[in-house]
Amino acid sequence: MTTHTKPFGRLLLTGAAGGLGRVLRPRLAALCERLRLSDRADLGDAAAHEELCPAALEDRAAMLALLDGVDAVVHLGGISTEAAFDPILQANIVGVFNLYEAARQHGVRRIVFASSNHVVGFYRQSEVVDSQAPPRPDTLYGVSKAFGENLSRMYFDRHGIETVCLRIGSATPEPLNRRMLASWLSHDDLERLVVASLTAPCAGHTVIFGISDNAARWWDNTRAAHIGYRPQDSSEPWRAALEAANPRPDPRDPALTWQGGLFVELGPYDT
Ligand code: NAI
Ligand code: 15L
DSSP: OOOOSSSEEEEEEESTTSHHHHHHHHHTGGGEEEEEEEOSSOOOOOOTTEEEOOOOTTOHHHHHHHTTTOSEEEEOOSOOSOOOHHHHIIIIIIHHHHHHHHHHHHTOOEEEEEEEGGGGTTSBTTSOEETTSOOOOSSHHHHHHHHHHHHHHHHHHHHOOEEEEEEEOBOOSSOOSSTHHHHBOOHHHHHHHHHHHHHOSOOSEEEEEEOOSOSSOSEEOGGGGGGOOOOOOOSGGGHHHHHHHSSSOOTTOGGGTBTTGGGGGOOOOOO
């Protein structure tokens, strides 16, 4: 048996060239002996503990090779907003299937899957939803994330691969608008959430909303308490400035009506 001083021997981060991938890349080093980084975009130079493995998610053979020797995965790769159906199909549906099938074949035990709040974007901001509320996606993008959540559920029930689905809100350096008073996830809390999801003793199949400890709340994480995520940041210090910037909000503004905000009006895009 191989023993490691860190929790993981080899951790795979997909979408490593993206916005959140670049945030997590240096922060995951403490968790693993080797950090395997993948994307279809340029990954820059590898540090001593890193392995660069470019791959397109829709390339089944490349994904099978990518998962070889991996202990756990943080899956951020994919289309991250509304788009035409074809790229969403390739990256977020075919790609997620390729990831789980490769994980099954290589015996990977846990995946942290970047889902999205847009799985429930058509709930109103006046409602509070938890992980058991039926999906109400606001976009094809949201539908594709619901697919990933369901696929990972099936791979847990059939094959025992644990997954924590992160329904990330808005992961930006600071909250940028009134909606983000509820949806904001600080980068430090993103790190806390990913670390907790990777290292919780028993994750099973869990859906958890990725938000900081914001005073404004639409999303209830009570059912995910076993993950041990303890956010330490809050959007509240930005409230006064954000409200002053928009002192008389239009109550019909979709950005302030739907949990998914302006995503409810994006698209459709040509395939
Ligand atoms: P991003 O768009 O900056 O990064 C996604 C990465 O995936 C990119 O580097 C892109 O090259 C790669 N990618 C896309 N299609 C691919 C394909 N077919 N094959 C290989 N690589 C491919 O997105 P961001 O903001 O870093 O988000 C990361 C993940 O978190 C995404 O899955 C997104 O849906 C999810 N998320 C992010 C939120 C945020 O606030 N940033 C909120 C909710 C969910
Ligand atoms: C997402 O799912 C997107 O990936 C991100 O770019 C943001 O738009 C975020 O949701 C949000 O809802 O603010």
